[in-house]
Amino acid sequence: MSALAERSQTFGRQLLAATTVAEMIALESSREQANTFRRFDTTFAALIRRSLAGERICRAVESKSRRPTGIEMIGLTPDDATFIETRFGYDAQRSRGAWYLKPDARLDLGLVNVAAHLAAYPRVFWSAVLDETVKASLESSSGAVVVWSWLETVFRRLAAPLYLRGSGLGELSREEQQSQWVTAESELVSFGCDPVDALGPLRYGAGWGRLNVSEQLAAKRRYVAYLHERITTTSVARLRALVTKPLVERYYEKAKADGSVLRRIAVTKALEPVLSGVFGGDWLAFLTYVEERPHPKEQIATELPKPILRAGALFSHQAQPIQAVDQAAPVAPPTIADKLGFLRRYWDRFDQLCAQHKHGMNQLTGLIPSRFLILDAAPAGAPWGSDAFPMDFVDPVTSLWGTMVVSRWPDVIVSEPYPAARMVEAFGPALELWDRVSAACWKASEWSEENALSELPQRLGDHVRQLSDLGCPIDTAIFDELHEVERHLGTPHPKTSESENTNSIGYGVSMTISIIVGSWRPGFERLRDVVTKHRREWAKNNLTKYLDQRWTSDVRAAVTEFYRHQADRGKAPTVKQFIGRPVVSRALNVWFGGEIDALYKLTGIAGSQPQLKRLLLPVDRLAFARAVIRRLGRPELRYDQYGAPIDRTDYEKASQVDDLGQHSLSFVQLLEIHGREPTSSEFGDAQIIRASAVLGITPGELWTRYVLAVQQALAEFPAAVRS
Amino acid sequence: MWPSEDGGETSASPAQSHGLSNARNASAREVIANLRETLELPGNARDYHFALQLSADALWARRKEDPSLVETVVDLCLLNIRLIEARPEAVIDEYAKGPISYYSVTALSRLVDVYRREGLVREALAIARRGERFDQAVDLEELEAQVAALDAELAP
Numbered sequence: 048m049s050a051l052a053e054r055s056q057t058f059g060r061q062l063l064a065a066t067t068v069a070e071m072i073a074l075e076s077s078r079e080q081a082n083t084f085r086r087f088d089t090t091f092a093a094l095i096r097r098s099l100a101g102e103r104i105c106r107a108v109e110s111k112s113r114r115p116t117g118i119e120m121i122g123l124t125p126d127d128a129t130f131i132e133t134r135f136g137y138d139a140q141r142s143r144g145a146w147y148l149k150p151d152a153r154l155d156l157g158l159v160n161v162a163a164h165l166a167a168y169p170r171v172f173w174s175a176v177l178d179e180t181v182k183a184s185l186e187s188s189s190g191a192v193v194v195w196s197w198l199e200t201v202f203r204r205l206a207a208p209l210y211l212r213g214s215g216l217g218e219l220s221r222e223e224q225q226s227q228w229v230t231a232e233s234e235l236v237s238f239g240c241d242p243v244d245a246l247g248p249l250r251y252g253a254g255w256g257r258l259n260v261s262e263q264l265a266a267k268r269r270y271v272a273y274l275h276e277r278i279t280t281t282s283v284a285r286l287r288a289l290v291t292k293p294l295v296e297r298y299y300e301k302a303k304a305d306g307s308v309l310r311r312i313a314v315t316k317a318l319e320p321v322l323s324g325v326f327g328g329d330w331l332a333f334l335t336y337v338e339e340r341p342h343p344k345e346q347i348a349t350e351l352p353k354p355i356l357r358a359g360a361l362f363s364h365q366a367q368p369i370q371a372v373d374q375a376a377p378v379a380p381p382t383i384a385d386k387l388g389f390l391r392r393y394w395d396r397f398d399q400l401c402a403q404h405k406h407g408m409n410q411l412t413g414l415i416p417s418r419f420l421i422l423d424a425a426p427a428g429a430p431w432g433s434d435a436f437p438m439d440f441v442d443p444v445t446s447l448w449g450t451m452v453v454s455r456w457p458d459v460i461v462s463e464p465y466p467a468a469r470m471v472e473a474f475g476p477a478l479e480l481w482d483r484v485s486a487a488c489w490k491a492s493e494w495s496e497e498n499a500l501s502e503l504p505q506r507l508g509d510h511v512r513q514l515s516d517l518g519c520p521i522d523t524a525i526f527d528e529l530h531e532v533e534r535h536l537g538t539p540h541p542k543t544s545e546s547e548n549t550n551s552i553g554y555g556v557s558m559t560i561s562i563i564v565g566s567w568r569p570g571f572e573r574l575r576d577v578v579t580k581h582r583r584e585w586a587k588n589n590l591t592k593y594l595d596q597r598w599t600s601d602v603r604a605a606v607t608e609f610y611r612h613q614a615d616r617g618k619a620p621t622v623k624q625f626i627g628r629p630v631v632s633r634a635l636n637v638w639f640g641g642e643i644d645a646l647y648k649l650t651g652i653a654g655s656q657p658q659l660k661r662l663l664l665p666v667d668r669l670a671f672a673r674a675v676i677r678r679l680g681r682p683e684l685r686y687d688q689y690g691a692p693i694d695r696t697d698y699e700k701a702s703q704v705d706d707l708g709q710h711s712l713s714f715v716q717l718l719e720i721h722g723r724e725p726t727s728s729e730f731g732d733a734q735i736i737r738a739s740a741v742l743g744i745t746p747g748e749l750w751t752r753y754v755l756a757v758q759q760a761l762a763e764f765p766a767a768v769r770s
Numbered sequence: 771m772w773p774s775e776d777g778g779e780t781s782a783s784p785a786q787s788h789g790l791s792n793a794r795n796a797s798a799r800e801v802i803a804n805l806r807e808t809l810e811l812p813g814n815a816r817d818y819h820f821a822l823q824l825s826a827d828a829l830w831a832r833r834k835e836d837p838s839l840v841e842t843v844v845d846l847c848l849l850n851i852r853l854i855e856a857r858p859e860a861v862i863d864e865y866a867k868g869p870i871s872y873y874s875v876t877a878l879s880r881l882v883d884v885y886r887r888e889g890l891v892r893e894a895l896a897i898a899r900r901g902e903r904f905d906q907a908v909d910l911e912e913l914e915a916q917v918a919a920l921d922a923e924l925a926p
Contacts, residue, residue, distance in 0.1 A: 168837045171844065174887045175837035217886040217894075217912075221919040256920035260890065498795045 057306060059337025062295050068237035071288040072281070080336055084287065087134075087325075088280040090127045095201065095283065097122065098159060099275035101166035105159055105190055105198070107181045114509045115151035115182045118190035134327045135192040137185050144310070144347040145328025146615035147319045150186040152195045155179070158202040159194055161209065162271045169264055173213035176206075197324030201286055204238075205274055207231040208249050209267055225251065237289050239282055245273050287325055294321045295337065307342040311616050348614035354606040356599060357651050379598060380649060383638050386447050387594050390474055394590065397478070400435050401485045402579045406571050410489055411435075415482050416467035420669050420712075422676065422705050431467060438667070444470050445666045452641030453720060454627040457656055460641045461719040462664035464712035473637045475597050480510040480521070481582050488529065488578060492571035495539045500529050500574075517596040519589035525581040532577055537569035598638050605634035606650040622656050661719040665764030668712055674763055676708035678756035703738040710734065711757050724754055772812075785813025789821060793828040798839055801828045805846075815857035822850040823876055830880065844884055847877035851900060861904060872904045882908045891916040 056064075058078060065071045075081050098104045108117040120131060133139060140148055157164060157179030164175040183191035208231055211224060219227065228251040232242040248255055248266045258266065297318060302308045310330040314322050326332045334341055379387055397414055404411055413433025431441060448469035450460050463469055471478060487503050490496040504511075504526045514520055542565050608628050612620040619625075626632050626643065639645040643656040665671040681704040682697040692698035710730075717725035727735050727750045739749040774780040780787075788808045790796050796804070805825040809818060826846040829839045854861050854875060863871040878901040885894035895913040902910070 164837065168841065171837065171840040171884060171888060173889065174833070174840050174884060177887060178834050178837060178840075213889040214887045216889040216891055216920065217916055221922065224919070252923045254924060256892070256917075256923060260893070263889075497792060502795065 057338040059295055059298065059306075059339055062292075062337065063299050068285050068288045068292070069239070071292070072284050075284070075288070083332075083336065084284065085280075086130055088283045088287070090130055091197070091201075092278055092280045092283045093127070094120075094123075094198075095205075096275060096278040098202070099162050099205075099271055099278060101162045101271075103160045103163040105156060105194060107156065107183070108188070109508075114512070115184035115186075117188035118154070118156070118181075118183050118194055119188075120190040120193065131193055132189045135189040135196065135323070137187070137189070137192055139189075140192065140323055140328030142349050143327060143329040143332075144349065144614075145319075145323055146348065146351075146611050147314075147316075148185055148192070148323065148328070151182055151184050152191070154181055154183045154191065154194050155199055155203075156181055156194065158206055159198045161202060161206045162275070165267060165271060169268075172267075173209065176209075177214065192323065195323075196320040197290075200290055200320060200324065204231075204234050204286070204289070207234070208246055208270060211251075212249055212255060212263070212267065234289065238277075238285050240273070240277060246270060290321055291325050294318050294325075294333070298337065298339075302339070306339045307345075309342045309345055309617065310347075344617075346617055351607060351610040351614055354603045354610070355651060356602055356606075356649055379595070382640070382645065383598050386470075386473060386638065387598070389443055389447055389470070390594055391590070393470070393474070394478075394586065396435065396440070397481075398579075398582060398586065401481070401582070402575070404485070404489070404571075404575060406493065406567075406569070410493070411485065415471055415478060416465075417471075418465045418468040420465075420672050420709055422669075422673065422708060441467065442666070445668075448473070448637075448640070449664075449666070450640040450642075450660070450662065451636040452626065452632070452643065452658070453716070454623060454632050456720045457622045457626055457643060458658055459720055460658050460660045460662075461716050462662050462712075463636065463640075464664065464668060464716060466668075469637055472633070473597065475593075476510045476513040477519070477585075477593055480507055480514065481578075481585075483507060483510075484525070484529075484578050484582075485575070488571060488574035491533050492536055492569070492574055493567045495566045495568050500526075500533050503529070514589075514593070517593060517600065519585075519593040519596065521585050522581060525577065528577050528581075529574060532570070532573050535570070536574075539566035539568050541565075542567050601630075601634040601638060602646070602650060605631040605646065606652060609650075609652055619654070622654070661722065663719055663761060664712060664715045665761070667764065671760055671764055672708040672711055674760035675711040675756045676704055678759055679704045679707060679752065681705070681708075699741050703741045706734065707738060707753060711753075711760070714753075714757050715761065718757075783813035783817050784811040785809070785817040785821065789824065790828075793824055794831070796828065798829055798832050798836060801825050802842070815853060815860035819850060819853055819857075819860040822846050822853065826850070826880065827876060840884060844881065847881040847884075850875070850877040851881070851897070854904065855900065858904070872906065875901070875904055875906055878904070878906050879908045882913070886913075891920060 058074070058080060061074055062071050065074060075084075094104055103121060105118050105120050108119050120128070123131065137148060155176075157176035160179065161172075161176055164172040164179070168175045183194070185191045185195060207227065211219075211227055211231065215224065215227070232246075232250075235242045235245050243250065247253070247269055248258060248262070249270055255263070255266075294314070297315065298308060298313045301312050314330075322328055322330065322333060326336065330345075330347060331341065400411060400414060411433075413431040413436065416431040444466045448466040449463050451463040451469070452460055483506070484503065487499045490499040504523070511521060511523065605628075608630050609620065609625055612624065612628075622643065626635060631646075635641055635643065635646055641658070643658060646652070647654050647656075681701050682694075684697055684701055685693045687693055714725060714730055717729055721729075727746070732746070735746050735750055735753070739746040742749060744752075771779040771781060772783050785808050788804065788811055790801065790804050793801060793804075802825070805821055808821040813821075826843045829846070830843050833839045833843070854877075858872075861873045861875055863873055878897060881897045882894045882901075885891070885897065891913060895910075895917050898908045898910045898913050901907045
């Protein structure tokens with residue numbers, strides 16, 4: 048190409064024409080663009096070099112938490128730390144238009160620390176690499192964004208030969224290995240290395256299989272040392288070019304004749320990390336780099352509208368003025384207020400039961416219903432498995448949380464199979480926290496379980512933080528107080544099974560067998576009283592605010608998701624896209640019974656979704672499932688003295704029938720969705736095939752029987768609400 | 771039978787009785803200390819086999835907190851395999867009817883798993899072959915194919 052023609056082309060088109068990474072960098076170094084990345088290349092050359100020297104450069108802040116963790120970058124200079132925060136901070140990236148960033152992501156930190164693992168655990172270093180994966184919070188840490196968008200992809204390339212000589216040997220076919228070796232070697236060339244020199248005996252076909260374990264380890268160390276010696280700002284620039292190339296290619300593949308293309312067209316999901324990693328999430332920065340103009344219709348949102356909840360919109364009396372709900376004074380619309388009212392009644396009952404619990408009683412179970420029917424144990428009229436919550440108490444739960452929408456079928460409101468589980472979801476982390484504290488006290492005293500209380504602060508760390516985030520913290524002094532009371536519990540008393548077995552063994556001799564099943568320590572009531580004091584204090588100060596925060600934060604999260612999508616894609620999400628997001632379906636089903644328009648009205652989102660209500664599932668889900676099971680002919684089970692089933696075959700058959708009974712709720716939900724009986728494949732062929740094999744009939748025969756059993760059981764009970 | 775603390779007799783050996791009541795909640799240090807003590811106490815091969823197995827399982831569950839525990843798990847699994855090779859009765863299901871039946875030995879599958887993760891397919895194959903006599907040749911055919919693929923790298 049002549050120099051004149053070269054100058055008339057944009058820099059992006061010249062990059063596209065470059066055949067090697069070295070050529071791309073040579074082009075860049077002769078232009079302004081080189082200055083753009085000077086700081087980037089210097090910072091990452093130092094960081095990558097430190098990592099390859101065997102230093103750990105990042106770590107999870109809360110490795111034991113179930114919540115997404117922050118990622119700390121270790122040993123950064125103040126200047127590098129500022130650079131990373133400015134360029135990779137979540138809010139900074141979003142303010143430049145990177146609305147595709149999700150709040151969290153799974154990260155392979157082990158790859159980024161690969162040399163540190165090789166140095167510290169040579170015999171099992173690849174296991175250590177594989178095991179260091181975390182769910183990281185991009186939202187709260189620039190370190191997580193830098194790993195997600197840039198370092199992970201760099202180290203995946205650098206460590207490719209180690210993977211191919213590690214778990215890759217077992218995971219990939221011979222052909223896949225050969226193909227990946229070709230890629231790995233060509234990337235080493237791009238990176239400025241001679242593959243033969245870099246890889247030595249690691250190289251495919253170089254006799255790896257003849258080396259013993261220590262020779263293999265030496266070869267891996269040699270490779271890492273080789274890379275370490277070659278990391279410079281130039282090699283980082285080459286890595287950057289290697290990573291950027293697919294974005295440049297995609298851009299020109301989609302560009303119009305004038306060279307412009309919308310960001311949402313060019314940047315696929317796979318290329319989002321490239322835009323964030325190399326260009327700070329800034330589409331305009333990328334366009335400046337490739338010397339192209341923005342598409343005339345390009346809109347880059349730098350912030351999202353603040354969600355406003357218009358509570359008056361849902362009041363039944365339309366005369367009532369629409370009231371914007373702010374953080375300080377939320378007013379729940381009636382449909383939500385009814386739910387909050389029930390949650391308070393439930394809390395009072397929960398609190399009372401916990402406060403009255405004492406030694407000699409059974410452990411409290413069934414206080415928090417699960418997303419599962421207790422088919423065997425639940426006494427009649429106590430669907431949650433506990434007498435403490437009889438049917439008349441539980442009944443309103445079905446009218447409050449008994450409906451939902453399935454995101455794939457937004458045009459129909461169907462039955463929620465487990466209304467009580469939705470109620471628990473509405474209550475949120477406070478319920479589980481106080482229940483677990485009570486259960487730990489019971490275990491520490493009644494089961495003499497060591498560590499039950501001492502481990503509570505760690506086990507409940509996530510719950511404590513969530514309550515704190517909602518502005519309703521618990522007084523963590525409770526953990527010390529419980530620990531102190533635990534130290535003064537009585538000495539362990541052996542606990543025997545309730546019935547001792549005395550059997551005659553003939554000749555007038557009898558033998559008594561008592562089974563020691565552990566021990567208990569007197570003093571549960573003292574632990575209980577500490578918990579009661581703290582729980583009531585917390586409720587007095589926080590319960591009202593907490594419940595208001597629960598619904599408002601859920602609804603705000605849903606509406607924010609709407610705006611985020613709009614900002615990212617340049618248009619509003621479709622209904623399916625919108626309610627398919629977990630935060631949205633959660634808010635819809637927990638607080639609005641699946642009514643999409645109710646959410647729209649409350650949040651001011653423009654739109655309307657006509658929905659048909661088709662509800663066939665009986666109010667008493669448990670009785671219905673039991674009726675299906677009965678009609679399927681579940682075998683009667685008999686048990687021996689140790690509680691083991693006498694006939695194993697019958698037990699397996701009964702398990703399959705119970706499973707079908709549980710899933711009859713899903714069957715009815717499909718019936719409601721489609722307005723007809725589901726087919727076996729819509730329901731799930733695998734389950735029918737598995738059950739039919741155990742029951743000794745054909746899948747077709749079982750399906751016919753199952754459909755009939757559900758039909759008959761439906762006819763036996765009134766539906767919750769007629770459509 | 772073994773003498774019990776209350777002056778009677780018990781079928782549980784001192785080694786068997788010494789197991790941690792709640793290994794799931796114990797620290798790695800406690801698990802290792804308890805195993806050392808257990809192996810010092812009188813017991814039979816089965817007691818030692820299960821002590822090794824339970825300790826290896828407990829340490830494996832904690833490997834993310836401390837990756838060096840995987841090295842300890844490898845050592846315990848190798849020790850356990852040597853034990854059952856010397857005393858196979860430790861893993862024979864004495865209540866099974868018909869031909870000899872063995873309990874599942876997690877040391878075999880765990881070791882094969884770790885070696886495969888590390889790319890040590892030859893070592894994994896050797897362990898799988900040692901499991902054959904206990905009817906637990908973990909992924910034997912697959913490993914043979916992987917070793918063959920490794921050997922074939924040198925083929926023209």
